[in-house]
Every structure is written in C-alpha cells, then in structure tokens.
Amino acid sequence: MDYFDRFAVPHPSPAIYASMVAIGLTVIAIFAGLTYFKKWGYLWREWLTTVDHKRIGIMYLISALLMLFRGGADAIMMRAQLAAPENTLLDAQHYNEIFTTHGIVMIIFMAMPFIMAFMNFVVPLQIGARDVAFPRLNALSFWLFFMGAMLLNISFVVGGSPDAGWTSYFPLASNEFSESVGTNYYMFALQISGLGTLMTGINMITTILKMRAPGMTLMKMPMFTWSSLVANIIIVFAFPVLTVALLMGTMDRLFATNFFTTANGGMDMLWANFFWVWGHPEVYILILPAFGIYSEIISTFSRRNLYGYKSMVGSMVIISLLSFLVWTHHFFTMGQGALTNSIFSITTMAIAVPTGVKIFNWLFTLWKGKIVITTPMLYSLLFIPIFTIGGVTGVMLGMSAADYQYHNTMFLVAHFHMVIIPGVVFGMLAGLHYYWPKMFGFKLNDKIGKVEAWVISMSTLLAFMPMFFSGLDGQARRMYTYSESTGFGIYNMISMVGAVGLAIGFCLIVYNVYYSTRYASRDVGSDPWNARTLEWATHSPVPEYNFAMTPQVNSLEPFWDAKKRGHELFTGYYEKIHMPNNSGVPFILGCIFFAWGFSFIFGMWIPAIVTTIGIFACMAYRSFENDHGRYISVNEIQKTETSRGA
Amino acid sequence: MKIDNSLPLEYSTGQNQANILGFWIFIGAEIMLFGTLFAAYFTLVDRTGNGPTGADIFEIAPLLIETFVLLTSSFTIGLAIHAMRLGKQKAMMAFLGITLLLGLVFLSVEIFEFNHFYHVGAGLQTSAFTAILLTTLGTHGGHVTFGLLWGTAIILQIRKRGLTPETANKSFIFSLYWHFLDVVWIFIFSFIYLKGLM
Known part of the structure; x- marks a missing residue:
C-alpha cells in the first residue's frame, strides 16, 4: 500500500461519509459554542485541569454514556444486517469492523469508565476521605482512558477500524490477514487506556487502605468500597498481562517479530492465552463493582442491613482468586487436551458457587425487608432473574465436552450479553439513578425511570433469548449473513425488534435526564433515599472538600446509626x-x-x-x-x- | 501538612506513606509484567526456528560484568538510603551518584551485548526465541534507563532543596525501584542465562 493510502477511508460507504461530516460538524459546533458563550476558560479551569475525584467521576460518566451510544449504533447496524437472510446492508469487511469495535467500545470504553465513574465519585465519600490518595494521577488516568477511547473512535474515518474481533486472535490479527492499520489502532488504544486503568487500580487500593475515616476497619467498609477494592486488586494483577500481550502484538505488526506468527518458531496460541489471562479477570473487574452497587441499593430499599456481609466479602475474594484460574475455558476447542480442559471446566463451574452465595444474600436481604420500589431498586430486582439465566447458561458453556457444541455460536453471544447487560449495565444504570441526586442535587424522574427499566429489561430478553435457540441450531457468531434455508431468519428478526427496544430504552434515559434537569425539584436534601452509608451524610451536590469535619465511624452503617441511634458522626x-x-x-x-x-x-x-x-x-x-x-x-x-x- | 518527627523522614507525612504504599502496589504490577515476560520466554525458549539457541549466543564475560555491576549498585543505593536516614546529605548523594554510574556501566555493557547478539545472527526478527529474549532483556534495560533519568532528577532536586520529607520520600521510592530491578536481574541471570548456558 502507498504511504498516503493508509490514511484513506477503507469503506467508501455513505454511512461513513455521513459520520465524517457529522464528526466535523459536531467539532465545529463545540468550538463555536464554547467561543460564543465564552466558556473556554470555564472548561479549562473547572474540568480539563481538575483533580477533584467527583468531577473526574462525572467526566467518566459522560464518556461512558457517549460510548454507550457509539457501541449501541454498532449493535443496531449488526442486528439490522442480520435481521433478514442474505441481507446486503453491510459487506463482510464492514461487518467485521463493526462487531470488533462494538466489543471493544462496550467493554473497554463503556463498561470500564462507567464503573470508574462510580468508584471515583463514591468510594472517597463512602470512606469519609477528602479525595483519592493521588489526585493528579487520577486525572492522568482519566485522560489516558479518554485519549485511548478517542484514538479508537477516529479509526473508522482515518485508516480503518480493527477487524479481527475484540479478542484479536493471531494470526488473523497479523499484518498478513489484517492489512489495514485497524489492528494497530486496537493495540495502541488499549495500551494507552490500559495504562490509565492500571494507575486507577494503584490509586484506589492506596486510597481504600490508607484514607478511611477513623473507626472504619476493613470489615466495617460499605459493600461498594469492598467490591471496588477487590476489583482494583484484580486490575493491578491482570492489566500488566495485557500490557505485555499488546506490546508483543504491536512488535509483530510494526517490527516484524515472530511472537505470534506461524513461522520461525512463533506461537499464535500464546496470544489467546495471554489475552484471556487478562480477559477473564476483566469480566470480574466489571461485574464486582456492579455487585457492590446492587448491594447498596438492595439494602437501602429493603430498609434493612445487608444479609451476610462477611459471606459477601468472602465470596468476592474467592471470585477474585478463581477469576485467574479459568482462562482456557474461552478456547476449549483449540487443542489443549482433555486433562487441561477438565481442570478448567471444574474451576469455571466453581465460580458459580460464590456467585450463587451473593444472589442468595440479596434474596435474603429482601426477605422480611420493607421493600420500596424506586427506579434503582427496580433495576436491581430485574437484574436477579435475568442475570441468573445468563449465569446458568455460563455453567453449560463451562462444561468442556458440551462446549464443543456451543463454541463460537450465537449461544455464547446470548450468554455473555445476558450476564453483562443485566450484571453490569443494569447495575450502572441503577447506580446512575441512585447517585444522580448526590452528583447533581436533583432526582431523575421516577416514572420515566421505571418505564426505562421495563423497556430495557424486556428488550434485553427479546434481543438475546432467540440467540440461544439459533445458536443451538448452529448459527455461528461473527458471520455477516446466512442463507434462508437455515431457518435462522425468524430468530434474528425477533432480536432486531429487541435491539430497537434497547435503543428506545437508552433514548428514554436521555429524555429523563433532559426532563428532570428542567422540571425536577431541587429541594431533595442530602439524603433523598433514606440511605445508610457515609456518602449520604454530606450535602448534595457535594462541596469540594467532601466533609467539613472527618466523620467518626463505629459500625457498618454509621449514617444509619447517626439517624436512628444517636451516633455522633461529626464531633469537634x-x-x-x-x-x-x-x-x-x-x-x-x-x-x-x-x-x-x-x-x-x-x-x-x-x-x-x-x-x-x-x-x-x-x-x-x-x-x-x-x-x-x-x-x-x-x-x-x-x-x-x-x-x-x- | 502534618510532619511526624518520630518516623523516618521518608515516612513522615500521610502523603509520603501513601506514596510508598502505592509504589509497593506498583511493584506488584511490575512483578506481573515481568512474570508474563518470563512465562512467554519459557514458552518460546525452544522455538528457535532457523535462528541460534541461547547456548550459541550467550557470552560469559559481559554477563558477569553486568551482574557484578548491578548487584553492587543495589548495595550502594542501600548505603545511600542509610546515609539519608543519618541525615548525611553529601554521603547520600555520593552513593546515589555511584549507583547511577554503575547503572550506566551496566547499560553500556548491555548495549554492547545486544550489538554482539545482532552480529551473531540473533536479531529481533530472527525467531520467536530471539524476539522474546531481546524483549525481556530490553524491558529490564528500559527500566534501568528510566531509572538513570529518574535518579538524576532526584540528585538535582536534593542539591536544590536538601533533604526534605519530599526528596527523602522520592529517594526511598527510587531505592525500592532499583532493588526491584536487581531482583528481576537475578531471575534473568538464573533462568535465562545460566539455564541457557547449561
């Protein structure tokens, strides 16, 4: 390829030219708007240079929501292409790029910043700290994540998006089979944002270990803080593996080394192993903080303490250890023999035990609680059954002998969407509604919120349940079309309807934000949900210094004790x-x-x-x-x- | 900023204590980084393709110089931190200087050694084995290079500001980093060179 050819748009399709124009217009509009309203100084002083964990949290939140729509657009295009047999909306190459970026954007640039948003905003408040341990490093983490995300997002208009799947298996991802610069984008976008994530991991662990309010021992920490601590420990041990894998992949592509080639001693399976040694713990990095948020919400709206606090902590620690011991279950069919497969089958199924403990703890928290159904609670209650469907199909996939039937079919796609959407996305949306008043000083509308929750959860079922069936019938994932005689058409059409439903649900969230910003009451006080933990003990929105005086802690629920039992939270x-x-x-x-x-x-x-x-x-x-x-x-x-x- | 005088200078403020703990956690991440490189090395060590094996290219002389120099530098930085605890700024800076000088010698020998590898036909692109060998050594060497820049910055700051809680904290953290690089080198020495020469 000629030098300048590499910068060209690889897919001269109307959709891409339209996006180019849209990107150009948006950038011009932002610049013009900032200049017209004289907001450059404000933007620089209050946001771009901020080291305040709350503002950084809000910036993570905005990025996550933007990326949700970016990844969602990919999803809609994929479902539209597959909705009918032999459809020609997208060609094979374009489809490859779209499913690849959908995966990367949703995992790395939507789910990760969403959990980072809540970790940043909530953890220092929950432990009664003024900020994180290294505020400036925290800002750097955010900007590295953000620039990584931007790098991946310009790929489809400059040079082409990655097209070897979000797993980027070699030799498919090598120069030989992925000629465009797309996979280079993958390597560097993930490397840069991964560095940011690693720094967040170090920062959060230090914050939680060093900066807790007096009296808050480890076993008196709120559940979300515990889940963040465990998730960040996983980050620190998992992300360096990705760093090395990406470094080796980059060298193969840019400097013609032979790590993952099929010649001169290279070993393509090494990539698959390294990728999943990081990739599987990554799943738990996402899900554990969501579990933490569910624990907070379910306890608050059941009006009682969380059932089985110690077993909750214990099960998270066990999950974090097991998460490093299951990676080969992603490629049971790729030739490591029966003994290895059996061992990893057992470790995989073992994870269902601590996860089950958590599910039962939430159910027992609800038991005899005075349940108040609000939007965050509704999301949490919908999470339990839908997540369980995803969870048990995961145990099915974990049986290595049976996996030969499911591997790389739509059954797998259905499984991981049925755990990640109710597990992570519902959790983050529940957190969004729950912490919104603490962030901005008013509640999101509860009626619209409940409609959102129902639309999103039912659409999730509609979009992904049919995939279990078409997958068992043999529909392979990542295929851009299929013939009519396969009979997959009807399943995919139902999925399309579900996908549109999800899009409507997410648009409802935007409408809710708009509606509530205009009409919601600003007089909600600092504790609108009658909650139990320290973050609700300061004002909403939170002043720069979080707490005017350092709170004194003597139990698991210091704020609840302060309200009901006359505990003196602030003295001096x-x-x-x-x-x-x-x-x-x-x-x-x-x-x-x-x-x-x-x-x-x-x-x-x-x-x-x-x-x-x-x-x-x-x-x-x-x-x-x-x-x-x-x-x-x-x-x-x-x-x-x-x-x-x- | 509250300064607690009952503690050594590098631990004397809350921020300093957080910095040190944070750096230990970072070393945890570094252990994973080098652990992954070693895992890759052991996987690829016999996959030499048409290229040479370790026994073909490893040389004893530069290896011994590198090892001797780096282990000595770990001792001298220990002396530097000891001098710092006694409040002897001059001695401390002298030992820090010697440490960096030894680091520089190590780096020069390593560059010489890379040059040798290249000339005996073990380039980066030759085989999976040479690629992982040079990447593992290069990552360690890159860390040493970064350490030289970092150490120089610290010496300049101590000259300008003297031994304050901040500079003492930086020096102490730098010493942790330097010791860690030494530990990694011991693994490289044992499991890459000695095992390869056997």
Missing part, C-alpha cells in the same frame, strides 16, 4: 483543609499520548520520537514542580456550610 470544630491544586499536566500528557499512539499506528517515526520525548518532558516537569497544594480556610468552610443549610 472546623479546621483548615488541605486540598491539591489543579493542573494542566495530565490533560496535556493525555494529548501527547494521543499523538504518540497515532504516530506509531501509522509508523511515522519522527513524530513518534518527538512525542516520546514530550512524554518524558511532562514527567520531568511534574517531578521538578514544587506544588504543595492549598488550604481552604475555616471561614470559607463556614460560609459554604451555612449556604448549604448546615
């Missing part, structure tokens, strides 16, 4: 509060990383060297900078507290 007097200064370095470093990735993707070595030097220059600048933060005076605290009605 105001003292000046030390806060970190804002910094532009994380954002600038993120931008340089974007240019760095882009240079490598296209093999532009001079910019690659320049940006590498730029990265080190930023780090050196940070090292030599003499920044001791600033203090918020007692006066200022008093003023803020009075204005919030303390």
Whole structure:
C-alpha cells in the first residue's frame, strides 16, 4: 500500500461519509459554542485541569454514556444486517469492523469508565476521605482512558477500524490477514487506556487502605468500597498481562517479530492465552463493582442491613482468586487436551458457587425487608432473574465436552450479553439513578425511570433469548449473513425488534435526564433515599472538600446509626483543609499520548520520537514542580456550610 | 501538612506513606509484567526456528560484568538510603551518584551485548526465541534507563532543596525501584542465562 493510502477511508460507504461530516460538524459546533458563550476558560479551569475525584467521576460518566451510544449504533447496524437472510446492508469487511469495535467500545470504553465513574465519585465519600490518595494521577488516568477511547473512535474515518474481533486472535490479527492499520489502532488504544486503568487500580487500593475515616476497619467498609477494592486488586494483577500481550502484538505488526506468527518458531496460541489471562479477570473487574452497587441499593430499599456481609466479602475474594484460574475455558476447542480442559471446566463451574452465595444474600436481604420500589431498586430486582439465566447458561458453556457444541455460536453471544447487560449495565444504570441526586442535587424522574427499566429489561430478553435457540441450531457468531434455508431468519428478526427496544430504552434515559434537569425539584436534601452509608451524610451536590469535619465511624452503617441511634458522626470544630491544586499536566500528557499512539499506528517515526520525548518532558516537569497544594480556610468552610443549610 | 518527627523522614507525612504504599502496589504490577515476560520466554525458549539457541549466543564475560555491576549498585543505593536516614546529605548523594554510574556501566555493557547478539545472527526478527529474549532483556534495560533519568532528577532536586520529607520520600521510592530491578536481574541471570548456558 502507498504511504498516503493508509490514511484513506477503507469503506467508501455513505454511512461513513455521513459520520465524517457529522464528526466535523459536531467539532465545529463545540468550538463555536464554547467561543460564543465564552466558556473556554470555564472548561479549562473547572474540568480539563481538575483533580477533584467527583468531577473526574462525572467526566467518566459522560464518556461512558457517549460510548454507550457509539457501541449501541454498532449493535443496531449488526442486528439490522442480520435481521433478514442474505441481507446486503453491510459487506463482510464492514461487518467485521463493526462487531470488533462494538466489543471493544462496550467493554473497554463503556463498561470500564462507567464503573470508574462510580468508584471515583463514591468510594472517597463512602470512606469519609477528602479525595483519592493521588489526585493528579487520577486525572492522568482519566485522560489516558479518554485519549485511548478517542484514538479508537477516529479509526473508522482515518485508516480503518480493527477487524479481527475484540479478542484479536493471531494470526488473523497479523499484518498478513489484517492489512489495514485497524489492528494497530486496537493495540495502541488499549495500551494507552490500559495504562490509565492500571494507575486507577494503584490509586484506589492506596486510597481504600490508607484514607478511611477513623473507626472504619476493613470489615466495617460499605459493600461498594469492598467490591471496588477487590476489583482494583484484580486490575493491578491482570492489566500488566495485557500490557505485555499488546506490546508483543504491536512488535509483530510494526517490527516484524515472530511472537505470534506461524513461522520461525512463533506461537499464535500464546496470544489467546495471554489475552484471556487478562480477559477473564476483566469480566470480574466489571461485574464486582456492579455487585457492590446492587448491594447498596438492595439494602437501602429493603430498609434493612445487608444479609451476610462477611459471606459477601468472602465470596468476592474467592471470585477474585478463581477469576485467574479459568482462562482456557474461552478456547476449549483449540487443542489443549482433555486433562487441561477438565481442570478448567471444574474451576469455571466453581465460580458459580460464590456467585450463587451473593444472589442468595440479596434474596435474603429482601426477605422480611420493607421493600420500596424506586427506579434503582427496580433495576436491581430485574437484574436477579435475568442475570441468573445468563449465569446458568455460563455453567453449560463451562462444561468442556458440551462446549464443543456451543463454541463460537450465537449461544455464547446470548450468554455473555445476558450476564453483562443485566450484571453490569443494569447495575450502572441503577447506580446512575441512585447517585444522580448526590452528583447533581436533583432526582431523575421516577416514572420515566421505571418505564426505562421495563423497556430495557424486556428488550434485553427479546434481543438475546432467540440467540440461544439459533445458536443451538448452529448459527455461528461473527458471520455477516446466512442463507434462508437455515431457518435462522425468524430468530434474528425477533432480536432486531429487541435491539430497537434497547435503543428506545437508552433514548428514554436521555429524555429523563433532559426532563428532570428542567422540571425536577431541587429541594431533595442530602439524603433523598433514606440511605445508610457515609456518602449520604454530606450535602448534595457535594462541596469540594467532601466533609467539613472527618466523620467518626463505629459500625457498618454509621449514617444509619447517626439517624436512628444517636451516633455522633461529626464531633469537634472546623479546621483548615488541605486540598491539591489543579493542573494542566495530565490533560496535556493525555494529548501527547494521543499523538504518540497515532504516530506509531501509522509508523511515522519522527513524530513518534518527538512525542516520546514530550512524554518524558511532562514527567520531568511534574517531578521538578514544587506544588504543595492549598488550604481552604475555616471561614470559607463556614460560609459554604451555612449556604448549604448546615 | 502534618510532619511526624518520630518516623523516618521518608515516612513522615500521610502523603509520603501513601506514596510508598502505592509504589509497593506498583511493584506488584511490575512483578506481573515481568512474570508474563518470563512465562512467554519459557514458552518460546525452544522455538528457535532457523535462528541460534541461547547456548550459541550467550557470552560469559559481559554477563558477569553486568551482574557484578548491578548487584553492587543495589548495595550502594542501600548505603545511600542509610546515609539519608543519618541525615548525611553529601554521603547520600555520593552513593546515589555511584549507583547511577554503575547503572550506566551496566547499560553500556548491555548495549554492547545486544550489538554482539545482532552480529551473531540473533536479531529481533530472527525467531520467536530471539524476539522474546531481546524483549525481556530490553524491558529490564528500559527500566534501568528510566531509572538513570529518574535518579538524576532526584540528585538535582536534593542539591536544590536538601533533604526534605519530599526528596527523602522520592529517594526511598527510587531505592525500592532499583532493588526491584536487581531482583528481576537475578531471575534473568538464573533462568535465562545460566539455564541457557547449561
């Protein structure tokens, strides 16, 4: 290929030209709007340079919602292509790119930032801290994630999207079979955002271990904090494996090494193993924080304490250990022999035990509770049965002998959507409605919220249940079309209806945000749900310093005790509060990383060297900078507290 | 910032303690990183294709120099931290300087060794074995290079600001990093070179 050909749009289809125009217009509109309303300074001071964990959390949230729609558009296109046999809406190459980016966007750039949003926003509040342990590193984590996401998102208009599946198995992902720069985008987008995730992992573990309020021992931490701690420990141990795998894959593609080739000693299965040694724990990184959110919500709206706190913690720790011991179940059919398959079959099925413990704990929490059905609670109640369908089909897939029938069919696709959507997406949407008043100071509308929950959950069933049947009948995943005689047509048409339903459900969320922003009451107080944990003990929206005084903790539910049992949460007097200064370095470093990735993707070595030097220059600048933060005076605290009605 | 004088300087503030704990967790991630590289190495070690094996290309002399130099540097950085605890800034900077100098010698020998590998037909693209060998050694060497830049920055800061809770904290964390690189080298020495030479 000629040098400049690599930048060209690989699919001269109207849809891509339309997106190019749309991207151009959106960028112009954003720039024009910021200039017209004179908001550049505001954007820079309040958001781009912020190190406040709450604002960073909100930025993660916005990115996650945007990416939800980006991945959703991919999903709709896929379902539309498959809705009828021998459809020609998309060609094979375009379909390959779409299912690949759908997977990457939904896992790495939608689900991950969604859990990061809540970890960032909620964890420091739940443990009574002022911020995370390393606020500036936190900002850097966000910008690395964001720039990784942007890098992947420009791929389909500049040079072509990755097209070897989100798993990017070699040798398919090698230069020989994936000629476009798409897979380079995959390598660098994941590498850059993965670095950010690793930093978040270190940051959150340190925060949770070092910065808890006095009296909050490990076994008095709220369940969401526990789940975040476990998830972040998994992050720290799983992500370096991805780092190495991506490094080796990048070298194979850019420097013609022979790690995963089929010649000169290369071993393609090594990629599959490394990918899933990271990839399977990744699933639990996503699901555990969602479990944490469900625990908070179910306990709050059952008006009682969480049943089986210790077994909840124990089961999460067991899940985290087992998550590293099941990776080969993703490729039972790829030739590692009966003994290996049997061992991994058993470890896989063993995970169902601690997960089952958690499900029963939630059910026992509901038992004899005074259940209040609100939108977050409705999502949580819908999660339990739908997730169980996904869970038991997972045990079916985990039986290695039977897996030869299911492997790479739509049955598998149905299974993982039936765990990830109710497990992670419902959990995040429940969290969105639950924490919205804490973030923005008003509730999302409950009526619209309940309609959303029903539409989304029923559409999930409609979209994915038929895939179990077509999969058992032999419909392979990742095939862009099928013949009429297979009889898959009707199943896929039903799925299409479900997909449209999901799209409507997600649009309802946007409508709800719009409606509630305009009409919802701003007078909801700091504790609109009658909740139990510390994050509800401060004002909504939360002041910059979180708590004017450090809360004193003596039990699992200090805020509930303060309300019902006369526990003194805040004692003493105001003292000046030390806060970190804002910094532009994380954002600038993120931008340089974007240019760095882009240079490598296209093999532009001079910019690659320049940006590498730029990265080190930023780090050196940070090292030599003499920044001791600033203090918020007692006066200022008093003023803020009075204005919030303390 | 509250400074607790009953603790060593590098642990004296809450932020310092968080930094050190955070860095230990980072070392956990680094162990996974090198663990993955070693796993890849053991998988690919016999997959030499048409290229040479380890026994064909490994040389004893540069290996012994590298090992001796790096292990000594781990000792000198220990002395630097000891001097820091005693508050002897000059001695501390001298030992830190010696450490970096030894690191530089290590790096030069490693570059010489890479050059040798290339000339005996073990380039990056030759086989899966040479690729993983050079990647594993290169990742360690890259860490040492980064350490040299980092250590230099710390020396400059101590010269400018003296031994403060901040610079002491940075120096201590740097020493953890340097010791860790030494530990990785011991594994490389034993399981890549010695095993390969046998």
